[in-house]
Amino acid sequence: MTSRGVVVIGASAAGVAAVEGLRRLGYGDRIVLVGDEPHLPYDRPPLSKQLLSGEWDRDKVQLRTAAAYEELDVELRLGTAAGSLDVAGHRVGLADGTVLGYDHVVVATGVRARTLPGTEGIEGVHVLRTLDDALALTAELAARPRLVIVGGGFIGAEAAAVASGLGCAVVMVTDQRVPLADAVGADIGGMLTEAHRGHDVRMETEALVEAVVSDGSRATGVKLADGRILRADAVLIGIGARPNVEWLKGSGLAVGNGVLCDATLCAAPDRLGGGRCGFLA
Ligand SMILES: Cc1cc2nc3c(=O)[nH]c(=O)nc-3n(C[C@H](O)[C@H](O)[C@H](O)COP(=O)(O)OP(=O)(O)OC[C@H]3O[C@@H](n4cnc5c(N)ncnc54)[C@H](O)[C@@H]3O)c2cc1C
Incomplete structure (x- = not known):
């Protein structure tokens, strides 16, 4: 099993904001950003506007450049879905067979x-x-x-x-x-x-x-x-969206129409660190 740190699942607006927020607040340990889409994280609002109309090309919708992720010192695991979360064991299992241990996990898997x-x-x-x-x-x-x-x-x-x-x-x-x-x-x-x-x-x-x-x-x-x-x-x-929560089955997190969390976005107490286990988009 690889070293711990923060694992952020979901490489879109919320996941990227979580990574940037952690670094801004001085978090210095390992951060891994996991996303099932193969692309660098991108902004969705222009998809139905500037991209669809042809005003922008696809590169312009990227949220950050590849260099910006290097500066943030974040390990990108793109094109790989998280398939399981073991809250008690502090482990995330990826579709490619990797198991990532973590101190804290951010669930930002959004909707489809x-x-x-x-x-x-x-x-x-x-x-x-x-x-x-x-x-x-x-x-x-x-x-x-x-x-x-x-x-x-x-x-x-x-x-x-x-x-x-x-x-x-x-x-x-x-x-x-x-x-x-x-x-x-x-x-x-x-x-x-x-x-x-x-x-x-x-x-x-x-x-x-x-x-x-x-x-x-x-x-x-x-x-x-x-x-x-x-x-x-x-x-x-265009009939709405469903939360991407199926992969959390058996995780120990409370799931309804999304992941249930408190007013601070904490979904489960951190038994190892005494702080928060995760926060959610
Ligand atoms: C076409 C379009 C236009 C929009 N326009 C506007 C607008 O004008 N104004 C506005 O305020 N909002 C707009 N929105 C909504 C806005 O884009 C969303 O609110 C925003 O994308 C939410 O970000 P998020 O990071 O929470 O989730 P998402 O953007 O849903 O990202 C979740 C990411 O997690 C990934 N993921 C899911 N499951 C897994 C897994 N098991 N393992 C790894 N990765 C996983 C998903 O593939 C996705 O990349 C628009 C949305 C769309 C689609």
């Missing part, structure tokens, strides 16, 4: 995009959570497809704005009467809906998508609960 059941493996069906998702959707939009967006939240709204700006015919389907009303209120939600319509986005409100229809390999549209079929060349599913 929800999908519609039955859409796995259908070409032309997208979600938008990761850099790879964004690059795949960007490539798809280059052909100016008819795009159906399932979900009327922020991701769907941003993608609709970008795709219609690029010249795609866009239909947004949401079960809400006023899209985004739950987040910004009915008045602002109504204004945003009109703005979309003003940009030729067709809004199908109070509508439920039952399934994605395909020709056997590629999406050809979506089927609504009222029986209508909306034809499409590509479908973006």
